[in-house]
Amino acid sequence: MIEVSNVQKSFDGNPVLRGVNCTFETGKCNLLLGGSGTGKSVLLQCIVGLMKPDIGSITFDGTVYTNNKVAIRQEIRRKIGMLFQGSALFDSMTVAENVAFPLQMLTPEMSAEERRDRVEFCLKRVGLENAGTKMPAEISGGMKKRVGIARAISPQCTYLFCDEPNSGLDPATSIKIDNLIHEITHEYDITTVIVTHDMNSVIEIGEHIIFLHKGEKLWDGTKDEILNVEVPELKEFIFSSSLVRAAKKVDDEGGLATITDESPEGANI
């Protein structure tokens, strides 16, 4: 479990995070939801240690991460796997070398054979068993995301962070990536945090959703609760999509979904 307590962050005097308090539960897909510029990615970077919060603390399974000793922070970092928005694969390495990289660096005691087996296992797990020899430039965006996931889970991480895993992907591939992250979360009982503004992801895998608006947490709940919320900012965000409006209509009335321009009451679109 990851606990975020009163995290605040400003850039040149402009507050981006205004005292965020939230908990990310173990064994669940925790979604950080919000529009562009609401501080989702900044919060994620504060959690993984790429940015230091001005005020507040972050705790990983009871161990304080913020402002702790370098050795302790290092220890926690080695349990973190992260899928970046642009995948961030090392472009001078093959797919298999990318997946093997954290193992080489973090588990030097592992034999070459064990490492090879683990890489094969991870690539097979994400459905890329035949792509090991390819370079990142030779594979599609969806495949890159899957390699990113394989690299994140290869050192048997405890915490998985995904920064907009569906950006730049078609809806079918997005759902595959979402489901893969969901399966991996439950299979290995890890704490997964996904930054997204994709409502398809919310409906598909949103087991615990945290809605950020202007650097503050306005709501948290599950995908079953989100369509019936009364928070105007969240309603406005959710029902800006015709597809979600149609889904809501189906949910309310039953029957065939129709796409309409009408916005639910309270949503100022």
Added chain:
Amino acid sequence: MFTTFGKFVLFLQGMLSRRERVAVLWARTVDEAMLIGVDSVFIVAIVSAFIGAVTCVQIAYNLTNPLIPKATIGFMVREMTILELAPTITCIVLAGKVGSSIAGGLGTMRITEQVSALEVMGINSASYLVFPRMLASILMFPLLVVLAMVLSILGGYLAGTLTGALAPQDFIEGIREDFVPYNIVFALIKSVVFAFLISGISSFKGFNTTGGALEVGAASTGAVTNSIIAILIADFVLAAVLL
């Protein structure tokens, strides 16, 4: 300027603290030595051979006084090559080739979040990415400078003898005249200092790139410009202190 220098010092400190394992760094250094050293042999060979040739021809053109022995041409080619042309011009060429490559490579890694990926894994990205590049430069630049010295003198010999400016034995006599071995040591010291400056400045520029592709280009340009200025200042300081 002082702020930037302070940041540069902190950058070097960050690179040296929490170093990665020696085996990993050595393997990375060998890879970088291939890119920085071996891949630069061709350009260094071409530049140094032609500089030696042009130096010899121009000295011969200016030394028309019959009282000055022809061997002086060989002597001057050797002195100019060892003291200045081989270390300084070679390193200025390398600032363009290696410096832009280091800054561009690190800048691209930074904007595509590859550096962040390393940091999230708990790896000291400066130690993993920058230290091997700097060490490889410090190891390879002196070798390239020695190669440049040899080829530059050879270029001078071929140009001088093929154009009929002087006889082969005159040139050989000139390059053996009043040889001071310390000059070689001085040139090698210069090459190590220049290697540190080029790799350090370029890495600093690339590592701290923010933005997009345009900023990567700007970082490369800045790395080359600043490296060349640093080389020229260091060249003067070293000449004043060590000669």
